[in-house]
Amino acid sequence: MNTLKTTIGLEIHVQLKTKSKMFCRCDNSAEGKAPNTVVCPVCLGLPGALPVANKQAIEWTIKAGLAIDSQIPKIAKFDRKHYFYPDLPKGYQISQYDEPFCIGGAIEIGGQKIRFNRIHLEEDAGKLIHADGKSLVDLNRAGTPLMEMVTEPDITSPKTAGDFLRRLQKLVRDEVKVSDADMEKGHMRCDANISITDGERMSEIVEIKNLNSFRFVEKALALEEERLKSEYPNWPEKKGKVTRGYDSENNITYVQRTKEEAADYRYFPEPDLPPFDSSVFDLESLRLEIGQTEETVIDALVSKGIAETEAKVLARDKQKMLAFEALSKEIQSGNEPLLARIISQNYFGFTPREELTGYAKELAKLIEAFASNKISKPALANLANEIKSGKTFEDALEESGGVQVGGESEIGKWVSEVLEENPNEAAAYKNGKTQLLGFFVGAVMRKSRGRANPEIVNKLLKEYLEG
């Protein structure tokens, strides 16, 4: 049997959080509002109403394209995509067909390049609500700007599809900052295509519609991958595209309908909107507005001598990154790698909040003391907590009994006390239960209120117990 290869492509709709809707002045934040209260003749599709394009939505779409290195063509236009559905009163959706705002682009996931085919801009439809045997329509959402981002079929596993979407969510939410991108709330919706090939023959292409969580995308794709592989080599000769839905409660997929061909939509240029010339937009300043990508943040941290694993933790955790940035302004240069370790590995026992103003300076003194071995790691956590509660570093240190104790005579005293207090454990250790060492170290550290130098504690305990 030939090896079977999985091919996945995704189509993602991202709701833009502009103030007004795509082609009218209606408030774009319809969430939670009474049905059909955020509407006007344009988004209701009343005869004679004329659309006016939302400049912000176009700029944001271009910005998203710049963030993934798309080409921004000089001319783009809107087209009508015709279909009938009760949540689309015009009988067509204003979308983009052959001249979208962004072409191409890519995102890297785990060293693998996932290319984009395009990003286009379109309007959302309303919502149908089925209840008590009736179907009701709410058009508050009609006309919300949607970016449709289409990938090339470059994804080779369900897991990568999930990772890709998580990355894309960060990009549109935190870097380009154009959407809340909450999948559960429908700000980001995903359709996935999957097929299998043995190198010569190909299975049917299955499209799974309306997946509303990263986990569901991964699970539904894994189900289809398994199903298509199990049918091999009996794949149908005439391979069309089939649409399946995903039932997350029962973790199954089911047949929906056969997909319309593109021609069924009878696309034609939207006559009420002129084509757009992208040179009216200042692409350079749009590019500058994009927040740094995760990769550039990680590279910058690594160039300061910070370990890559720790740089990744910081780059992926906004709270920790803000704490790192605030504290690195206060500490001596050269101590950044240590600071990165303290924050990424949570030595404080808490992540300093972003508004560090009150205690950044005091925490910085604490870090310097730790850097020069004046205090131990457990003491660091104790002192940090005291500082967080409002004390200065000096007061906290004073109250804790002062700097790290490294003297063998003083630590030796604590060690003997601990051994006397725990004769059974000491005997067990001597009989070979050496994993009790950690227990003794902990007891000595507690007795010293975190001040004892752990290396000396270890050394003396071994001498006392094994000597």
Ligand code: ZN
């Ligand atoms: Zn409207």
Ligand code: MN
């Ligand atoms: Mn679409």
